[in-house]
Amino acid sequence: MRSLVFLIVTGLLFYSCNSNISKVNNGEIIRIDSFPSKFVSPRNIDIWIPSNYSSDSLYAVMYMHDGQMLYDSSKTWNKQEWGVDEVISNLQNKRLIQNCIVVGIWNSGPGRHSDYFPQKPFEQLDIRFQDSLLNNVNRNSSEGLFYNGIQSDNYLKFLVEELKPYVDKNFQTKPDLDNTFVCGSSMGGLISMYAICEYPNVFGGAACLSTHWIGTFSADNNPIPESFATYLSNNLPGSNNHKLYFDYGTETLDALYEPFQLKIDSVIKTAGYDQNNWLTLRFDGHDHSENSWRKRLDIPFEFLLRINN
Template sequence: MQTNGFPNDHFYVKLVPSGSHGEAFWRSEFKEAVLWLFSENVKIQPSEKPVAKEVKTAKLAGGKLMRVVDFPSNYIKPRNVDVWLPENYSATKKYSVLYMHDGQNLFDETTTWNKQEWKVDEVASKLMLAGKVQDFIVVAPYNIPAIRWQDYFPQKAFDYLNVETQKDIHAKAKENKFSLAFNADNYLKFLTEELKPYIDQTYATKTDREHTFVAGSSMGGLISMYAMCEYPEIFSAAACISTHWVGLMPMEDNPIPDTFFAYMSENLPSPETHKFYFDYGTKTLDQYYPQYAETVDIIFKKKGYTDTNYKNLLFEGADHSENSWQKRLDIPFTFLLKK
């Protein structure tokens, strides 16, 4: 366009890394395109503020569930974001905030793929009613199954692999038609630059690091760890449940776990201001995690973490499922949010 003499204000180019070739993406961009076409040198303005509406069909044990459908983002593919507000939520007081991944699996089993849920509203309500934890809200962006791995894999850790191993993994991924288009850095930009400002403007929150937490399971455990390391000024504690240390599918001579450990060794935040909770079971996919527990313990101890700000717990017989996670959810919640 420039070579053919078009002035910069006569054309507009936008790259959306997570954009895909389909109606959902085109719909998300259509308004901006029309406004630009019919504008008179008017600068593109940010999208309108997202609107959350109460989900009256959700079967909750307590509190209220609000939802933004297709939360707009310049970093990731739009997806729903649920916000759970505790019973008697009041705009006149301030609440801590827990960001939890895989939002569609947290509150209502009737809408999940496997008819299991974390029962976050039940557990959180009981803990708050008993006075064991701070009053808090839960912010829960959904995952998009087709790109969940790409959104959650700690992409800077991949750089710790040597070049030949990276080439080999890329070749195998191509052979199996699996995308290695890492997008975790953009996912975290979405959380910190787009979602958190919206939450803090819309709800009565304590906006400081001390009262901002992150949690998830499996790949969600990995991205929670990554969020703490990349944004230590925003998050103070993470719960990484059944953390998927294998990174990919379990395999012999897997080079991926060592990349996570090398990354953590160099990037863990200060134990004076941060806390980490990890756990793992022994059944189904969780059976591949105990072998890494000692390595994780060593890394954190070398960084100065102690029993007061670090846990890595074994749950014998627990499997890799929402049913297992909800049975012990009170433990990480209490560790993160204890009064």
């Protein structure tokens, strides 16, 4: 396996030998520093491969947003992580899911909201409300929440037209719809939902944890959730070959989500989804954090990646 990883690494032009690469308990991380794009700002990509990665096998691919938060709590801003390598390795060891690799796409820091807020639902909003959002100030800095405008269409073009072809060329992937998935939480849940709607011929499943349906900081007099519901009612992909996973907790920011998720659930049911291809779960006591998402990550992974799915 080590020789195979060496061959992979030497073939990656942007591979980094940086000691800052996340440490994992299972498998291995391959870092691509500042992956270039004509659509969005460069960003790091952390690709996790299992310890038994082999040139004789092919692998499903899970694309995950907020890639710097996935693997190593010693390197994250809040000292939390998703525990992706442990969760997947445990499921694979139990033969509950197919072999897969994970492509962790780092967010762009202050551009995160711009990249992850779905563009078409934004454009459905009243122009005055759009302007108010674009002038909104980030709670944690003096920069605008959408300091770079809305870039989610460009972000998805980067993912589909630049990153995915690169991954499929350099790794042993199954590039088809049935083996390509997208996953994220909060704003990452929104962009995962948007990805499967905008590119239904690319992504066969989406996992949206603690989806941030309010889009900003307040649920009061907020037209954003309704805009998302309208968009989904017109753009959900066919239920015959797609799978959707949603969830939410009951604490901190997640405490706001239930009424909006229930509205989305109604839209999904109307579109023909059932228990075979759609799952929405509530987790009492779970809050809006990587620690909570880690506790339940095995559920969406098994739902999307289970053998003979």
